[in-house]
Amino acid sequence: MISERQLLAIKTRGKIEGVENEIRMLSASVHAAPLWQPGIVLKKQCDEASRLTSELEARFDRKLIVSIIGPCGVGKSTLLNALAGVDELSETGHDRPTTRRLVVLCREDSDANPLREHLGDKNVKIRSSHAASSLEHVLLIDTPDTDSTAQEKHIPLVHKVIEMSDVLICVFDGENPKRRDYVDFLSSYIQRFKGESLVCVANKCDRLEEQELMSVIVPGFLSYIKAAWERPVDKLLCISARRHLHDPAWDKKAKPRHDFDQFEDLEAMIFSTFNRPGFVIDRRMENAKNLRDYVLHEVRAEAEKDREKLEEIKKRITETEKKAAKDALSALKSDETKQLLGVNVMLYQKLAQRWLGPVGWLIALWARILIFGTGIAAIFRFGNPIHQIVGIVSSFLHFKESQAAVSEVGKSERVDTAFRDYRLAIMRSWPDIAESLVKCRFDQSVRKLEDILPKSKTVNEELSAIWNEALESSIEESAQKLSGLITQFVFNIPAVGIMGYTAWITARAFFLDNYLSSDFFLHAFLTIGLVLFLGFFIFQGCVRVFAGTERISTKAFKKVKGQIEQFQPVSLNPLGDQVDAVIGLAVPNWGDENQPYSDRFLL
Structure with missing residues (x-):
């Protein structure tokens, strides 16, 4: 049988291990702000407290x-x-x-x-x-x-x-x-x-x-x-x-x-x-808690000295990054030829996936024509064979260009310009922010903007991802609005009605052994084609009015603005993370024994 004292000892060992884990987590939180100079001493104190707690557990018996x-x-x-x-x-x-x-x-x-x-x-x-x-x-x-x-x-x-x-x-x-x-x-x-x-x-x-x-x-x-x-x-x-x-x-x-x-x-x-035998257990548990409370107090006291100023700096960094991101993303909104073509192709591809009936067939055909581009017409030129070969080559070149447009929407050469605009916006505000950070006991290296800004590739990928997501969402919404059941019914019914009427006459004449002339079929085919193409042209006009490239880009940019307002921070600034870490170290409810220790280190 295990005695009550042994059970208490086992339980207490678990608590001491929990205390040691808290100290390790605190040490990791301090380490998350390497440019904050007091953190060097505090990290050593945490490591020493962790060592002493470990030794307490080792000599428990x-x-x-x-x-x-x-x-x-x-x-x-x-x-x-x-x-x-x-x-x-x-x-x-x-x-x-x-x-x-x-x-x-x-x-x-x-x-x-x-x-x-x-x-x-x-x-x-x-x-x-x-x-x-x-x-x-x-x-x-x-x-x-x-x-x-x-x-x-x-x-x-x-x-x-x-x-x-x-x-x-x-x-x-x-x-x-x-x-x-x-x-x-x-x-x-x-x-x-x-x-x-x-x-x-x-x-x-x-x-x-x-x-x-x-x-x-x-x-x-x-x-x-x-x-x-x-x-x-x-x-x-x-x-x-x-x-x-x-x-x-x-x-x-x-x-x-x-x-x-x-x-x-x-x-x-x-x-x-x-x-007393139980006093040994109680004292070592109490001393472990004292070690934890001591380092918690030391860390919090140091972080509290800079907390208010760092919260103001954090707001300034966030606002600066938001403005810089808006300036950078404005460059991505430009109507370049490749981007315009890409948006148009993506819109018709999504429409083709939703539309049914004869108009849906024309939409799918038009989406393919947009991909191959104007060079496809050169294939059907009569006359000089050399022109036909040039036309075939031209169609493939336009096909590659259109494919690139689809895959590179939002990733045009303007992304480099976007990063330049982003960097310039940060540079205008950073000297004042850096001086404030130095006063809050951050290392003087924060003055070097090149060490603080993320690499251009990181910003490019992030800005492109934000823009692409907003643009694709806007295209999806436009395609969805233009593909409603009522809209499809209105545009399909004239062609479907004529096709049905022609089919009824043809079938009735066939069963009555009254065969129709070729002129009837020619006229019926032309009538169906004219009605179908007329409906498709009207539909294209609706697309241009309600879902034009400029309209979609404008809608996407509004979404991007809203997304930037909620993104904290936009560029995942490594220094911004360190400021957050120091502010988090000043959380007043550390050392609350009734609170789970994992909640005491949220940054």
Whole structure:
């Protein structure tokens, strides 16, 4: 059977993995804006937080690490000795530094193996005591001084210990708690510790007047810490560690002035609260969240500094691109011969697919004639055979030209001109936009327009795609309107009526053995042809009036304008994407635990 604690551990591992994934996603969001200079530092912070979270998960089954941190002379070693119940457990004295290695108070030597592996045997000193026998789930560590004469050697060691710690006990000198160097040293570390993971202890409080301690020193110190760390401290304990040694060895001139002492609260916290099996899981989960919240806060705070200005810049970039795209697409609206021919061919091809009856046959025939062009007539010339051969060649040349017109509608040589117009429109506005971006801490390379503009091929393809889509849609709509059932009935009925009447007379005469003359059929054929061609010519006039090339192009351009208004941004400007990414980093609902983490990174 799986115990409740094991089930909790499995669930918590999943949550830690979720937190780590959030940090990775945040790192990717920061990386999406490489020209934003603060992103370089923020990306490193995210990567470091991700590494620390991964290490938290890796040591999930190990004991809780509680580290005592402090500068020279605050009484860290004395505090450890008092907690262990052994006066000489950790070396004390006036020589500095007194603690040159990590002193680990633990139940079994093997409990400290992870520390030895990570920090080296020479840097770890194992100690045990009667009190340590009750530390079933905790390792208590005394660290070297943060301001010793051997800083170059000790500070990296302290840094590594803090990385591995689940709880920090930060010891201050009650007689001089506002040491700026120590507070500044801790500020870069304590951001990932909060709640029960961060305990502040003011030692040597028995040397102060109790009234002054409670009414002046403690409130002043709490305000000082809140301002320095930009957050309040949840737990501050006033203690006298020396009082709890077997031999305090009081200086006759420095005996305790009062009995107020919260040492027992600290002792109960370590040996009872921290020493519970479930507390280890809770702390590591909480510390993982603290890491996430810390990097989220750092990223959001930096992005928030530039958010309002970047939103204005984003609007300017979008408006500039819209205007540039309109100028560029205006070139594609020109009525070149190839484009006019292509639109006409495409229209009649779509009409031929929709029309039925005799008029539909003529429309299909006319669509083919348009493709082959005027050169087809030369094939039927009588006389000089050379002219006939030239006519055949001419028909094929016109056929290729018409095919090119169909496939190249909207992709004419004017596309290059369109890109030139697009570039000129961007160039007029870009210097001011670039300066605004530099003020928002973007790299100075944004001033180089050639590095910002997409390549001409990209713009050409995009503009052509927009124009072709609008043009084809307009042609489709025109063909659909001209192919209604009523319209087809009106234009087909005269020819169909005459054909039906001729067929009825012919059939009746056939069954009555009264054969008709060839003149009848000739006249009937001519009448049908005249009516049919007359209807088709009228239909062509309707096409010219209601779906002429100019009319279709104008309609297509209106659609393009509407499409540009909704396209954000038009040219997929890579810098515009980076501006969006930075704005997205300032989203205020990050860190909302009730919100799915995938929704916290939308850009």
